[in-house]
Amino acid sequence: MQVTKTNAMRMLDADHISYEVHTYDNEDGKIHGSAVANKIGKAPDSVFKTLVTHSGNSLYIFVIPVGAELDMKKAAKAAGEKKLEMLPVKDLQKWTGYIRGGCSPIGMKKRYPTFIDSSAELQETIVVSAGKVGLQLELPPEQLAATVAALFTEVIK
Template sequence: MGASKTNAMRILDNKHIKYDMMSYDVHDGQIDGVTVASKIGKAPETVFKTLVTHSGPQQLYVFVIPVDTELDLKKAAKAAGAKKIEMLAVKDLQKYTGYIRGGCSPIGMKKQYPTFIDESATNLCEIIVSGGKIGTQIVLKPSEFLVAAQAEPRALIK
């Protein structure tokens, strides 16, 4: 298993943060968050997707929200202290984060961007986020996620 560890997992290991890894079948091409939650047998409100946004050309922000919800861009901008934010183009995702769509973990990006998680996560016993590659999810406590991702909880969804 050592060789298949992702950058996100290595960071968690280095910080001595306990996590579980879950895998799911990707051969059907269904990698949207709600389908992933179903594939791993978890409630959608416990499985979080990673969204990368920008405010201007150089300022990126990361938002982590339940897979069955939609990011409220006004709330996101307020959380980030930005006038306006927009979604980062999928074609730019790997360049800035080191990850691809469907395998973008909020932990272990190329740079540490300001990261926010929907406040609903703080009411859960565990949350699930991308492990850093398609087909891999990480399960961990919300409090430990906040440490690992250097994230702040905020109201982010519509």
């Protein structure tokens, strides 16, 4: 399958960070993380989803395992906010340049404060969206953190 480079891939290439691309067919519309992990043959605890939250006009990005749920209190504390809310899906593309199911922590329109759940540090590599539905990137969590200036912190329930 011919893969067109996404913004996320171009950014990693520019930083000389190696990664592996995984593709999956999304004809059935199952874009939730567990289905993605299954389709690419990876354990769900090594496949991470990107969640976008906001407090007023400030956006915060959280990268957590696909089978986990974001703890909004822990997330707000990590972001230094009293309260966070999930960004409505209708606003996702406007703020990040990505659509639901293809939201990568790498290559958003702007660099937002980003937090990766500390469970990622237990993995040799993690898988995140490449910025397009059907494409995933696998890379060491430390490399991802360095690329997006992310902090590792516990943010899941």
